[in-house]
Amino acid sequence: MKTADVLIIGGGIIGCSIAAELSRAQVRVLMLERDRIGCEASGEAAGMLAPQAEDIPSGPFLDHCLKSREMFGPLQELLKEETGIDIEYVRSGILYLLLTEDDEFQGRRMFDEQRARGLKVERWDRQQVLEAQPQVTPTVRGAFYFPDDHQVQNARMVRALSILGARRGVQIMEGAPVTGFVQDKDRVLGVRSVAETYYAGKVVIAAGAWSGGIGELPGQQIPIQPARGQLLSLETRGDFFRHILYTREAYLVPRPNGELIVGSTVEFAGFEKHVTVGGIEALLAAARRLVPALGSRPILKAWAGFRPWTPDELPYLGDIPGSPGLYIASGHYRNGILLAPVTGQLMAELLLEEQSSLPLDPFRLNR
Ligand code: GLY
Numbered sequence: 001m002k003t004a005d006v007l008i009i010g011g012g013i014i015g016c017s018i019a020a021e022l023s024r025a026q027v028r029v030l031m032l033e034r035d036r037i038g039c040e041a042s043g044e045a046a047g048m049l050a051p052q053a054e055d056i057p058s059g060p061f062l063d064h065c066l067k068s069r070e071m072f073g074p075l076q077e078l079l080k081e082e083t084g085i086d087i088e089y090v091r092s093g094i095l096y097l098l099l100t101e102d103d104e105f106q107g108r109r110m111f112d113e114q115r116a117r118g119l120k121v122e123r124w125d126r127q128q129v130l131e132a133q134p135q136v137t138p139t140v141r142g143a144f145y146f147p148d149d150h151q152v153q154n155a156r157m158v159r160a161l162s163i164l165g166a167r168r169g170v171q172i173m174e175g176a177p178v179t180g181f182v183q184d185k186d187r188v189l190g191v192r193s194v195a196e197t198y199y200a201g202k203v204v205i206a207a208g209a210w211s212g213g214i215g216e217l218p219g220q221q222i223p224i225q226p227a228r229g230q231l232l233s234l235e236t237r238g239d240f241f242r243h244i245l246y247t248r249e250a251y252l253v254p255r256p257n258g259e260l261i262v263g264s265t266v267e268f269a270g271f272e273k274h275v276t277v278g279g280i281e282a283l284l285a286a287a288r289r290l291v292p293a294l295g296s297r298p299i300l301k302a303w304a305g306f307r308p309w310t311p312d313e314l315p316y317l318g319d320i321p322g323s324p325g326l327y328i329a330s331g332h333y334r335n336g337i338l339l340a341p342v343t344g345q346l347m348a349e350l351l352l353e354e355q356s357s358l359p360l361d362p363f364r365l366n367r
Contacts, residue, residue, distance in 0.1 A: 004030035004171070006351055007191060007200035009178045009214060010207035013042035013154065013336055014329050016161035017344030018206060018351075023168035025352050030200065031162075031170060032193060034177035034210075038158030041208055041336060044305030046231060046253045046261045047154040049338045052146040053094045053246045055110055056335075058117055060362040061314055065335060066119075067358060068342035072152060075341055082167065085160035088153035088256055095124075095133065095243040096144040097290065103248060104141055111144055120147050133241060135291045151244060151253055154337045161340070178207075180215035181326070188325035191215070202351055204327040205320075209271075209306035211330040217323055222316070222365065224331050226271055226306035229264035230279035234287075234297040236260045250286035259300060262287045266307075275302040309333050317343065317363035318350065327351065328365060 006022055008015045011033025022029045049072060051065035076089040098104045114121045122145040129136055129143045166172055173193075182190040182197060190199035192215075205211050209226035241254035253261040265279045280302055287294050310316065310331035320326040329347045332339050342358070349356050 002196060002198055004028045004198065004200045006030070006202045006204060007032065007198055008204045008206055009191065010205070010210070010330075011037040011162065011172060011174065012040060012206065012208050013038065013158045013161065013340040014208070014332065014343055015204070015206035016158050016165060017340040018204060018329060018347045019165040019170045019172075020161045020168070021344040021348035022351060023165050023170050025348075027352070029165070029170045030198060031165070031172045032176040032178055032191070032198070033172065033174045036174050037162045037172065038155060041305040041307055042158045043155040044229075044231070044303055045154045045337050046251065046263045047152045047337055048094070048149070048244060048251065048253060049151060050094055050146070050149040050244075050246070051335070051338065052114055052119055052121065052149045053096050053244075053251075054334060058113070060359055062117075063358055064342050064346075065338055068339050069148065069150075071341035071345075072150065076152075079157070079160040079164060083160045083163040085156055085163065087157040087160055089150065090152075090256060091150045092254065093243050094146045094149040094246050095129065096146060096246045097129065097136065098141045098143055099137075099139070099247060099289070100141075106248070107144055121145070122147070133243065133245065135240065135293050136245070137290060137292055145243070149244070152337060153255065157337070157340070178214055181217065186218070186323055188323050202325055202327060204329060204347065204351070206329045208330060208336070209308040211308060211328065217320070217326070219322055220320060220365075222328065222330070223311055224316075225268065225309045227309035227333065228267040228269050228272070228304050229307055230267075230275050230283065230302065230304045231261055231263040232275075232280060232283055232302040233300040234260045234262065234294060235300055236297055245290060247286070247290060250283055250290065252287060252290065260294075260297070268309075271306065273304050273306070275304050279304075307333050308336070315339065315343070315363055316365045317346065318360045318365070320365055
């Protein structure tokens with residue numbers, strides 16, 4: 001197929017979620033992925049669904065995050081039923097640990113703000129923390145427990161979304177990098193890939209950290225930069241941790257298979273996909289400060305991924321003014337996994353010219 005109603009650039013979790021959502025309608029959807037589905041940040045993330053631990057302030061962005069968080073339960077069931085894949089949505093809750101006086105000060109503000117917003121948060125003292133997670137350092141001062149912040153196995157989720165879309169007729173092409181746009185005056189008519197030109201009624205940029213470098217758009221800039229995150233994983237026994245542990249220095253995400261993900265740095269180093277001595281050293285030190293017994297656990301692997309960062313750290317969602325036919329859903333920075341369900345829904349509503357469930361205006365490119 002060289003023509004489509006909607007062409008999506010990027011086979012990460014955002015592109016796959018939009019494609020899966022569009023597949024409920026009678027539209028021909030084509031997704032072009034330059035490498036393999038989910039092979040970048042979507043597959044590399046830690047999978048936390050953590051608007052509360054991430055301390056997202058009230059406003060339209062938090063509204064998107066909370067709505068998306070609610071969508072995971074039904075989405076897990078749908079994906080299991082239609083693809084057979086268990087995305088390991090685990091309602092583990094997040095324990096936000098307070099280790100210093102400054103943590104306690106910041107924590108008090110978060111607690112008051114989140115309570116005022118009607119979000120669930122509990123204040124635990126040291127004893128409660130150590131009863132729930134005896135491995136945590138005895139110097140812990142206390143914690144906040146966010147019972148509604150959870151986790152998902154992001155690599156499985158992106159695969160399941162792509163399979164759901166494909167089963168419903170989405171055409172997916174891997175190894176198909178987009179090198180530029182086909183335009184008539186300002187209107188975008190399609191894209192050029194290495195071997196082909198593809199035409200589409202609507203083109204959506206969902207290329208994560210690469211979204212700003214797809215092709216020339218006269219008068220337009222998409223100021224998305226890669227913010228590298230280094231992570232590593234340790235082998236633990238499956239029941240080592242009940243909750244995700246989160247501090248201002250690092251987070252520990254216990255996966256059902258016993259793997260413990262330790263994340264993550266935030267670095268602006270271009271597209272240098274390295275793990276560094278300094279990055280891994282800092283993560284290991286933070287993890288050991290939090291849970292001294294981790295010193296004896298085997299290291300499984302270390303890796304890095306590129307979060308799509310925007311100058312105000314909010315995503316770009318919607319049509320691109322001045323380039324009719326062109327849309328964007330990118331720049332989700334630290335929250336791409338969490339936001340995939342709601343972004344898929346809202347972008348599908350926009351592309352299908354349906355009423356939007358939530359406002360998109362605060363997320364326009366030229367805000
Ligand atoms: N969502 C956590 C991170 O980006 O490191």
